[in-house]
Amino acid sequence: xxxxAAGTGEPNESGHEQGFEQxxxxxxxxxxxxxxxxxxxxxxSSDRLLRKVLPLHELxxxxxxxxxxxxxxxxxxxxxxxxxGIHPPLSMTVLEQHGMTVLLGYGGEQRVHQASRHxxxxxxxxxxxxxxxxxxxxxxxxxxxxxxxxERLLHTATTMAGLSLKPSHWTQELQHSHGWRLSGDxxxxxLQTLLRQELSKxxxxxxxxxxxxxxxxxxxxxxxxxxxxxxxDLRLETPFDRLTQKDQQGRDAFDELIxxxxxxxPQPLNLTMLxxxxxYSRRALQYAFRERLGCTATQWIRNQRLDLxxxxxxxxxxxxxxxxxxxxxxxxxxxxxxxDFQHRFHVxxxxxxxxxxxxxxxxxx
Numbered sequence: 001x002x003x004x005a006a007g008t009g010e011p012n013e014s015g016h017e018q019g020f021e022q023x024x025x026x027x028x029x030x031x032x033x034x035x036x037x038x039x040x041x042x043x044x045s046s047d048r049l050l051r052k053v054l055p056l057h058e059l060x061x062x063x064x065x066x067x068x069x070x071x072x073x074x075x076x077x078x079x080x081x082x083x084x085g086i087h088p089p090l091s092m093t094v095l096e097q098h099g100m101t102v103l104l105g106y107g108g109e110q111r112v113h114q115a116s117r118h119x120x121x122x123x124x125x126x127x128x129x130x131x132x133x134x135x136x137x138x139x140x141x142x143x144x145x146x147x148x149x150x151e152r153l154l155h156t157a158t159t160m161a162g163l164s165l166k167p168s169h170w171t172q173e174l175q176h177s178h179g180w181r182l183s184g185d186x187x188x189x190x191l192q193t194l195l196r197q198e199l200s201k202x203x204x205x206x207x208x209x210x211x212x213x214x215x216x217x218x219x220x221x222x223x224x225x226x227x228x229x230x231x232x233d234l235r236l237e238t239p240f241d242r243l244t245q246k247d248q249q250g251r252d253a254f255d256e257l258i259x260x261x262x263x264x265x266p267q268p269l270n271l272t273m274l275x276x277x278x279x280y281s282r283r284a285l286q287y288a289f290r291e292r293l294g295c296t297a298t299q300w301i302r303n304q305r306l307d308l309x310x311x312x313x314x315x316x317x318x319x320x321x322x323x324x325x326x327x328x329x330x331x332x333x334x335x336x337x338x339x340d341f342q343h344r345f346h347v348x349x350x351x352x353x354x355x356x357x358x359x360x361x362x363x364x365x
Contacts (some may be wrong), residue, residue, distance in 0.1 A: 026071055026086045027140035029107035032200045033084040037071035046070040046087070053083035053145055055095040062089025062137065076210065077146075077202045077310065078219030086142040093135045099147045100174065102226060103127040107140030108209045119179045126192045128230055129177045144199065149227060151217070151294040152175050156220070157227040162232055164255050173231055182231065187235050253278050254288050265305050265330045271297060305329040306344050309337070313352045315361075322349045 022039075031037065040046045047059045052074045060070055070084040087106070094101070103110060105125040112119040112127060114134035121127045121143070131150070153174065158166040180188045198221050205213045228234045254346035257278040261269060271282050273298060280288065289297045309329040312320065326337035326349075341349045 002365050021067055022200040023071075025140055025222060026069075029086050029140075031084055031086055031106050031142045032144070032196070032203050033073060033075055033082070034086070036073045036075060036203070036206075037084060037086060038069040038073055040072055041068065041314075043068045043070075046072060046085075049074060049083075050092070050145075051309075053081055053147065054101065055097045056191070057093040057095050057133075059090060059092045062091055064292060075202070075206070075320055076213070077199070077222065078214050078217060079149070080146050080219045080222060082144055082146040082199070084144050087138070087140075089124040089137070089139055089141075089187060091135070094133060096133045097131045097147065099131055099149050100153065100226075100230075101127075101129040101145065103129070104199070106142040106144070107138040108143075110136050110138045110143060112136045112143055114177055117177065119177065120178070122181065124181050126178075126180045126195070127177070128179075128226065130175050132177075148223065148292050151225055153223060153230070155294055156223045157234060160224060160227060167233070170231055170233070178230055191225050191229050191235075195222065195229075198222055198225065253280070253291065261301060262304065265301070265308060266328055267330065268332075269301055269330070301330075303344070305331065306341055309341060309349065311353070314350055314356050316353055316356055320353070322353055325349070325353075 040049065043059065043061060047056065049072045050056050050059060066088070068088070069196070070085065070087040072083070072087070075082045095313060096166075103112070103121045103126070105121045105123045107123045109123070109125075110121040110127075112121065112129065112134055113136065114132055115130060119127050119129075123142075126130055152171060154166050157170060158164075180192055192343070198218055202213055202218050205216065205218075224274065257274065260277055261274075271285060273281070275282055285297055289295060289300055293300050295303075306329070308327050312325045312328065313322075317327075322338075323334050326334050330339075331337040331340075338349060341347075345352075
C-alpha cells in the first residue's frame with residue numbers, strides 16, 4: 001500500500017489484524033490511533049507519509065539488512081496534522097522549520113540531537129522542539145508527531161493569561177526545546193495526561209465524522225495545553241501576578257482601535273480611516289496587527305465580519321436574509337461575501353441560513 005493511502009487516517013478494515021499478526025512486536029505497543037495505522041512495507045512509503053507531517057530531510061532504517069515494515073497514518077485534528085506510527089528502529093534528520101514540533105512517546109524510545117543538546121523521548125515522554133534542525137534515532141517505537149504554529153501558540157497563551165500584550169520573554173521561551181516525563185515535573189504531569197486524552201478523544205470522534213472533530217475544537221485545546229507546558233507563567237496557582245501585569249500594562253491605543261473596529265464593522269473601514277482614528281502611521285498599523293494578532297488589518301477585519309455574519313446566520317431573525325446580514329456585517333457586495341464566507345467556513349451562507357431556520361421551533365399562529 002502506498003503512502004497516499006496511508007495518509008488518509010482511515011482504519012484498514014481488511015487485513016489490518018493480519019498485518020499486526022505479521023509483526024507481533026508492533027501489536028504489543030499502544031497508540032491512540034492504532035486502529036487507523038496501515039502497514040507500509042517499503043521505506044519510500046514511510047518517507048512520503050512522514051513528510052506530510054515534518055520537513056523531513058532523510059529517513060533511514062536502523063536495521064538495513066532486515067525487510068522494512070512500518071505502521072503509520074496521518075490524521076487531521078482540526079488544523080493540526082498528526083503523524084502516528086509504530087515502527088522498527090530508524091534514524092532521520094529534520095530540516096529547520098517555522099514552528100514547534102511535538103513528539104509523544106507510547107512505547108520504545110526516541111533520542112533527539114538538536115544543536116548541542118540531547119533529548120530522550122521514552123514511552124511516557126513528551127518532547128516539544130523548537131524550529132531548529134534536528135536528528136534522531138529510535139528503538140522499536142510507538143509515537144505521535146505534529147507541528148504547531150508559534151504565532152498561534154503565543155496568541156493562545158496571551159488570551160489564556162488575559163493580557164493585551166504578550167510578554168517579550170515568551171517569544172524567547174518558544175525558541176528553546178523542552179522535555180517532560182509523566183514521572184517528572186508534578187505540574188506538567190496532568191497537562192501531559194490531558195494532552196494524551198485529547199488525542200484519544202480525536203480518535204473516538206473520528207468514528208463519527210471529521211466535522212465533529214473540527215466543531216469541538218480539539219486543536220484549540222491542544223494549543224492551550226502545549227502553551228501551559230511551554231510557558232510556566234500560565235501554570236501559576238493564582239492569577240495575581242498576571243492581573244498585576246495586566247493592570248500595569250493598561251489599555252493602549254491599539255486596544256481602543258480594536259474596540260472601535262468591532263463597534264463599526266457595518267461601516268466602511270480602511271487603513272486611512274484607521275490611521276485617523278488611532279493616530280498610528282500606516283506602517284505602524286500594519287506592524288501592530290502582524291505583531292499582536294498575527295495577520296494584516298484587512299484580514300482581521302474581514303474575519304471579524306465573517307464571524308459576526310456566521311452568528312447571525314446561525315440565529316436568524318424572522319426577516320433576516322443573506323443579503324441583509326451581509327450588509328449588516330459591512331459587505332457591500334453579496335457575491336464577495338458569499339465567496340469569502342465559503343472560503344472561511346466551507347459552507348454557503350444560504351445553506352447555513354436554511355439549516356438554521358429548519359432547526360428553529362415552529363412559531364405559533
